[in-house]
Amino acid sequence: MTPEEKAKMRVRLHASSLGMKLFKNNSGVLLDKTGRPVRFGLGNESKSLNQKIKSSDLIGFTPLVVTPEMLGKKVAIFTAIEVKSAGFIAKKEYNQKTREYAQDKFNQIVIEQGGIAGFACNENQLDDILMSWNNRFDEELQNEN
DSSP states (O other), X not given: OOHHHHHHXXXXXXXXXXXXXXXXXXXXXXXXXXXXXXXXXXTOOOHHHHHHOOOOSEEEEEEEEOOGGGTTOEEEXXXXXXXXXXXXXXXXXXXXXXXXHXXXXXXXXXXXXXXXXXXXXXXXXXXXXXXXXXXXXXXXXXHHO
């Protein structure tokens, strides 16, 4: 098992303990029997798009019980976690030629639309991603009032 696979297992177990539902997002390209490329994985529609935006390793949702101010409904928040090997440190900006640049672009799209997304190597980093989303959500609620 690779270091990234070990990290992915730890992150998924912790996510599950928090009630999150995350699914492995296999992504890549294979050739069919005629030799034509067949792309698979969320958002992996073309080579050029995949170089600019690359979906996360784990895709799913985080359940949220809506408070009375929010009509008392339960909703699922789109969640995307890109798992990295131990020691990976997220940056504010990445070189455009790296996988992390495209992965971070996907994270930013999810975050801008109100979802939960980020890079994680372990349980603590997953907790940090959730805390960051919670803080953004609380700020939006306060700005509305």
